[in-house]
Amino acid sequence: MLCSGRAKIPQTGVKFREEDMAKLKISDLAKIKEQVTQATSLREGGAQVKVTVHMGTCGIASGARNVLNAVMEELTKSGRKDIIVTTSGCMGLCSAEPLVTVEKAGAEPIKYSHMDDAKMRQVFNRHVLADEVQTQWVLAKGSEQ
Amino acid sequence: MKLFRQHWLICGGTGCQAAGSIAVRDALKAEIQKQGLAEEIAVVETGCNGFCAMGPVAVVYPEGIFYVAIEVSDVPELVSEHMLKGRPVARLFYKEPATKSVIPDMMDIPFFAHQKLIALRNRGILDAENIDEYIARDGYQALAKALTEMTPEQIIAEVKTSGLRGRGGAGFPTGLKWEFCQKSPGEIKYVLCNADEGDPGAFMDRSILEADPHSVVEGMTIAAKAIGSHEGYVYCRAEYPLAVHRLQLAIDQAREYGLLGENILDSGFSFDLHIYQGAGAFVCGEETALMRSIEGKRGMPRPRPPFPAVAGLWNRPTVLNNVETWANIPQIIQKGGAWYASIGTEGSKGTKVFALTGHVNNIGLVEVPMGTTLRTIIYDIGGGIPKKHRKFKAVQLGGPSGGCVPEQYLDTPCDYEAIVKVGAIMGSGGMIVMDDSTCMVDMARFFMDFVQEESCGKCTPCREGTRRMLQILERIVEGEGREGDIETLEELAAMIQTSSLCGLGQTGPNPVLSTLRYFRDEYEAHIRDKKCPAKSCVALLDFVVDEAKCKSCGLCFKNCPVSAIEWEKKKPAKIDLSKCIKCKTCFENCKFDAIN
Numbered sequence: 172m173l174c175s176g177r178a179k180i181p182q183t184g185v186k187f188r189e190e191d192m193a194k195l196k197i198s199d200l201a202k203i204k205e206q207v208t209q210a211t212s213l214r215e216g217g218a219q220v221k222v223t224v225h226m227g228t229c230g231i232a233s234g235a236r237n238v239l240n241a242v243m244e245e246l247t248k249s250g251r252k253d254i255i256v257t258t259s260g261c262m263g264l265c266s267a268e269p270l271v272t273v274e275k276a277g278a279e280p281i282k283y284s285h286m287d288d289a290k291m292r293q294v295f296n297r298h299v300l301a302d303e304v305q306t307q308w309v310l311a312k313g314s315e316q
Numbered sequence: 317m318k319l320f321r322q323h324w325l326i327c328g329g330t331g332c333q334a335a336g337s338i339a340v341r342d343a344l345k346a347e348i349q350k351q352g353l354a355e356e357i358a359v360v361e362t363g364c365n366g367f368c369a370m371g372p373v374a375v376v377y378p379e380g381i382f383y384v385a386i387e388v389s390d391v392p393e394l395v396s397e398h399m400l401k402g403r404p405v406a407r408l409f410y411k412e413p414a415t416k417s418v419i420p421d422m423m424d425i426p427f428f429a430h431q432k433l434i435a436l437r438n439r440g441i442l443d444a445e446n447i448d449e450y451i452a453r454d455g456y457q458a459l460a461k462a463l464t465e466m467t468p469e470q471i472i473a474e475v476k477t478s479g480l481r482g483r484g485g486a487g488f489p490t491g492l493k494w495e496f497c498q499k500s501p502g503e504i505k506y507v508l509c510n511a512d513e514g515d516p517g518a519f520m521d522r523s524i525l526e527a528d529p530h531s532v533v534e535g536m537t538i539a540a541k542a543i544g545s546h547e548g549y550v551y552c553r554a555e556y557p558l559a560v561h562r563l564q565l566a567i568d569q570a571r572e573y574g575l576l577g578e579n580i581l582d583s584g585f586s587f588d589l590h591i592y593q594g595a596g597a598f599v600c601g602e603e604t605a606l607m608r609s610i611e612g613k614r615g616m617p618r619p620r621p622p623f624p625a626v627a628g629l630w631n632r633p634t635v636l637n638n639v640e641t642w643a644n645i646p647q648i649i650q651k652g653g654a655w656y657a658s659i660g661t662e663g664s665k666g667t668k669v670f671a672l673t674g675h676v677n678n679i680g681l682v683e684v685p686m687g688t689t690l691r692t693i694i695y696d697i698g699g700g701i702p703k704k705h706r707k708f709k710a711v712q713l714g715g716p717s718g719g720c721v722p723e724q725y726l727d728t729p730c731d732y733e734a735i736v737k738v739g740a741i742m743g744s745g746g747m748i749v750m751d752d753s754t755c756m757v758d759m760a761r762f763f764m765d766f767v768q769e770e771s772c773g774k775c776t777p778c779r780e781g782t783r784r785m786l787q788i789l790e791r792i793v794e795g796e797g798r799e800g801d802i803e804t805l806e807e808l809a810a811m812i813q814t815s816s817l818c819g820l821g822q823t824g825p826n827p828v829l830s831t832l833r834y835f836r837d838e839y840e841a842h843i844r845d846k847k848c849p850a851k852s853c854v855a856l857l858d859f860v861v862d863e864a865k866c867k868s869c870g871l872c873f874k875n876c877p878v879s880a881i882e883w884e885k886k887k888p889a890k891i892d893l894s895k896c897i898k899c900k901t902c903f904e905n906c907k908f909d910a911i912n
Contacts, residue, residue, distance in 0.1 A: 194573065194574025194579070194582075195573045195574050195575065195581060196581060196582050197460045197464065197581050197582070200451055200456055200457060200460060203448050203451045203452065204451055204452045204454070206448070207448045207449055207451065207452035208452050223440070225440055227523055227526045227527060227558075228519075228522065228523075228526060228556075228558050228559075229519075229680075231558070257443050258443055258444075258445070259439075259440050259441060259442060259443055259444065259527070260438075260439055260440060260444050260523065260526045260527025260528065261439060261440065261523045261526065261527055261680075261681060262439050262440030263427075263428075263431070263436070263439060263440070263680045263681045263682060263683075264427060264678060264680045265679055265680040265681065266677070266678055266679040266680055267678075267680075270440075272440070281419075282422065304419075306419060309419050310422075310425075311419065311420050311421065311422040311424075311425050311428075312419050312420070312421060312422060313421045313422035313423060314422060314441070315422060315423070315428055315431075315433060315439075315440070315441075
């Protein structure tokens, strides 16, 4: 029995919509694009922060699941509703995993490398909640494209 | 509209205003007027850019320079230095508080700057388990275009124009493969994806399936329309549980949206996709063995022709491409074959993904335009060799089917033909960097051991020949090599290459041949002098300290796990051979190459 022991990744971020399962028409693609862009863009009135935990096999192997659990716990504690936590795949620099991206409205995304449970909690409380970039763990700012 | 040579965007958000940005703006304007620059430089007030803690902040274009905490007293210097003389004022750059170093821009980091993402364009950006995010990144637009605006011939023509070649390693032109299959008669045809990635150290396909599974689903569906197929399989090894999980989710979600199944996007075209999990036999990455495995039989190759385009899965015309090839297809359809063909070299178009591993600082997954040199990949993207006292020796490309490229050919570009010329192959993208602590004979033995283990046993040259080659290599690294061994290896290699049934055997001797080509002296040292020049083969090491070279640093003494080393300050170390377990920890720690 392969993969039966795999823990389920906690539900995060904007999820695949369970309702509205009608088969798509071509015009629906543009509609979904618009909806998702609105829901995930960081703008006034919507979400203010997006935290992405990179969870490829490399990330998971180096502890990304603990990092994700930590950020989910801190998010619950904070009671904030305008913070999206989501997962994504490997961004290529496997030797620096676990990697986490913090995007705040109006600011460039910040990538943190070599994260763990404790570092993630500090990043959440100081950077996500209080705007102090934890530069000692920053890999880079910006995005690849 | 007036053209300015420089734009100064001063933040006028509440935070920066409170910190005095209006006064700075006015002072800048006044100083510009005074210096007679009003016709050349524009000062613009912007909204909050989010960095309130460091306000007042300003961004200068076209340079893109970011100034923080500007005060009115800084203005004369900014104007005379930056605006007049073009020298940005470094003391006002953003500095990291702890170490005072500036946070680099992601695209200023060589690891990212030299890459160009096509197959990996969504990596790290979208949630692979959510189809909506893929659609938001223009996913399934290419499929919509292919289904409603293009004929099968047009799709194939576009792929042919792109110059895309099979990324599994052989480099067969993808468009041509599709055309053969499209022209093969038959009602039932299949589209297959080879996700049976097996080269040691390679993880390109796994990473694509984990990060962006929909790109593969979309690529396969486009091909289905082109060749007239209604069913497809992804053959993925079961030891990639996360890739299988995410791909299955992607297929389920695409089906629910009607992007797979009957009447896709209301176009009248139907196609469905299944995952077939392989048990991890390397030979099942060979196309005919892969198809037999899906049929439920033992995964063994058969002679070609007939080629799969004529008689593939269940003897029906079949197109089989590798994961990375599929991930390129949606981009080619969406942006056009000419766009894709504008990237790369004469014979190799687009980009190639490599799994960079071994003795290199930035281990990871990289995608570079074809034509990028191996040196750029290893030194600029990879960050070079980690251990300072070690030197680059060779890079292994193409896994057990490939070969190694030594230092003198590091400027070889990534190009199918150029790499073959230096004795290796492009391969599926495994790139193992080796420093001078690697024994090339032992490396060849490792790959031969792998090939021998994975040989399916159907044809004699591969089954028996690789076993004999392995025995000889094992003898050599054990210090029992004989005169004539090298010649026997070469003779066997030539025989196996020419008479094996499938690619596994035909390419299996390559690692031995390419190491013999560049490192024949190492083989000879093992056989004649019973020495391993890289000091790697345990049987050929004496475990004696060279007192002339020893600097008495004590590192070997501190790291020896069985306390077999005697050492005092200022005296050379000595190894007690009765206690030594030959673990080579002392070799790895010695910075002066003082242990023999």
